[in-house]
Amino acid sequence: MDRIVWWLFSFLTLYDFIPGLISRVFGFRVFRRGQAGQEIAITFDDGPNPEYTPRLLDLLKRHNAKATFFVVGAKAEKHPEIIKRMYDEGHSIGIHNYVHRSNWIMSPRTVKRQVQRTSDILYEITGRRPMFYRPPWGILNLFDFAQLRHYQIVLWSGMFGDWKVKTGEEKLYRRMRKQLAPGEVYVLHDCGTTFGADERAPEMMLAALSRILDDGDRMGLRYVGVGELIEITETIKADEKERRAAGGKQEGRNGRSVPKPGPMKRLVVWLWMQWEKLFHVIFRVKPIGDGDFMHYRIVRYSGKELRFDNGSVLKRGDKVLEMHFDNEKMYEVGMNAKSSVHIAIRVIREVQRALPDMAKEIKRIDKDESIKALYGVSMINRGAEGLGFETFDLPKGLFSIMTQWYLKLLMSIIHPEGGGRVRKHRDTIEPRIIAMARERALSWESGEKSAEISEAYRSKRPGLAAKE
CATH class of the missing domain: 3.20.20.370 (Glycoside hydrolase/deacetylase)
Known part of the structure; x- marks a missing residue:
């Protein structure tokens, strides 16, 4: 007993x-x-x-x-x-x-x-x-x-x-x-x-x-x-950390000091950007609209079946518009950001600006309506659902392991705190699939939905909207 x-x-x-x-x-x-x-x-x-x-x-x-x-x-x-x-x-x-x-x-x-x-x-x-x-x-x-x-x-x-x-x-x-x-x-x-x-x-x-x-x-x-x-709390903490850190600073575009990359990091960044350019050529990655932050390519989906809330299903072999961030621009954003929250805000806003162009591109190149969804894998996925995306866990296996390694390496490069941020938050920084069904993606074509989201954002976060 x-x-x-x-x-x-x-x-x-x-x-x-x-x-x-x-x-x-x-x-x-x-x-x-x-x-x-x-x-x-x-x-x-x-x-x-x-x-x-x-x-x-x-x-x-x-x-x-x-x-x-x-x-x-x-x-x-x-x-x-x-x-x-x-x-x-x-x-x-x-x-x-x-x-x-x-x-x-x-x-x-x-x-x-x-x-x-x-x-x-x-x-x-x-x-x-x-x-x-x-x-x-x-x-x-x-x-x-x-x-x-x-x-x-x-x-x-x-x-x-x-x-x-x-x-x-x-x-x-x-x-x-x-x-x-x-x-x-x-x-x-x-x-x-x-x-x-x-x-x-x-x-x-x-x-x-x-x-x-x-x-x-x-x-x-x-x-x-x-x-x-x-x-606001994360921004203040990031600023306090910068003020405590002595030396090795350079002035960012927004007038605040940011950590100056060391020679090894500069070399890694340079090599990374060369790979970025080669990747775009080999895999025919194209820019979205007039901007240079978002790129895309059309590929066959090769993962497990994804079911969207509207009832549509993305199956293996379906065509998707695969989204890619321009890593050079991501690096600039990261080195001028106050925290990971600010990186996420910038990225979400760039995706929002690009969505009407993505919708127009789908209609322009997809006459037989074979593209079933927008698709990407990203560690910066918080807030994506507010734009109409749905997020899914990566299927376990070699692809998931390699993707996590690749994206965490990328985050350690673009984030102002470097690899320390990834190690400190390895339990919460997690890559996920972000996808949007074709019908919902096409609803962005007129730009009205973008304006609606922007207004909602400003009404809910007036302080940040002013700072941005």
């Missing part, structure tokens, strides 16, 4: 307690607090609620405040019109499981199913996959870090007891006011029907939040989504 108890205790410690401890105390693989000059992130769990969430959205709109909603999939499925409004008004949407159940009492497979089901629901409503995940009660199990590696796990720096009516509006306000500062991540609740909460508690939360938003406006704070706060 003692052995069984000891085994159970050991299992629970490994599966539940230790992962929770290292994520809460040490912040391992999670985002809890940012660094910012005037930005703060307010997040809401457990919704949407048909009574309180629309009132909350009205309040946020009056203050031009953006928030992040970690929604329960079953409730999102029941109230898609509220989710659509969140998205249309520029708020970020994350996953809070399909039902509000702790990851400690669910198997890894069940957690994965809950997350995927919620992701599918949100994609069906908004046309975009969520990037952020918060487990109920902030509780993680041992396997969450590995199987949810494509999501940014977000916890909080401030929790205030807003789910209990007995807290009271005044006490809740004072608690929130005490932590009202740039970089904080508040967690509040726009639904009181979950276990342990009071159904009318959101009424008190809304009253206290209204006062906090007024205070923040007077202090000059900006209420932003978690994604923007993460981007």
Whole structure:
């Protein structure tokens, strides 16, 4: 009997307690607090609620405040019109499981199913996959870090007891006011029907939040989504690292100092660029449109079958327009970027600019409609789904191993932090297939979709749009 108890205790410690401890105390693989000059992130769990969430959205709109909603999939499925409004008004949407159940009492497979089901629901409503995940009660199990590696796990720096009516509006306000500062991540609740909460508690939360938003406006704070706060934080950290580094600097195009490549790196870059030119000649890689950032070639797809959300299927032997970045331009972007986030933003924007030209090129050269998709493999894939791409895991095998080696070598060359960035983040930097079905690609032909995406980007990230 003692052995069984000891085994159970050991299992629970490994599966539940230790992962929770290292994520809460040490912040391992999670985002809890940012660094910012005037930005703060307010997040809401457990919704949407048909009574309180629309009132909350009205309040946020009056203050031009953006928030992040970690929604329960079953409730999102029941109230898609509220989710659509969140998205249309520029708020970020994350996953809070399909039902509000702790990851400690669910198997890894069940957690994965809950997350995927919620992701599918949100994609069906908004046309975009969520990037952020918060487990109920902030509780993680041992396997969450590995199987949810494509999501940014977000916890909080401030929790205030807003789910209990007995807290009271005044006490809740004072608690929130005490932590009202740039970089904080508040967690509040726009639904009181979950276990342990009071159904009318959101009424008190809304009253206290209204006062906090007024205070923040007077202090000059900006209420932003978690994604923007993460981007600002990474930029500040990159700048601080540069200021600490002494010597070996050169001035970048944007006026900031960047690390000066050593002679060995300059040689490697030169050899790489020669290979780039040879590759373009041998494999007949052509530029897209008037730009020189994106190139393409038409090839036969040779991987495993890919199923797109619109029902179409990419099969082995189908023709695809294979996308290629110009590595010389990528190197210039990397050496003038503040962080990997800025590299990703630049790349996504260049792809966005090129998509209308890709659509026109498909119509020009493909009279028999045999090109089935746009296709590429890239380590810079975060944000691609916002442009209409779908991402897939690389099939395991020699191709996957060689591709990972090649792209990590490329990243170590183009990134301002060099190979150190790849070694430090080898568990999160992962190449994936990015592909877009033909019909969706052709929808970019008029350029209207590009303008729509640009406007959505500016409305959600005004600070970054101004800096870029």
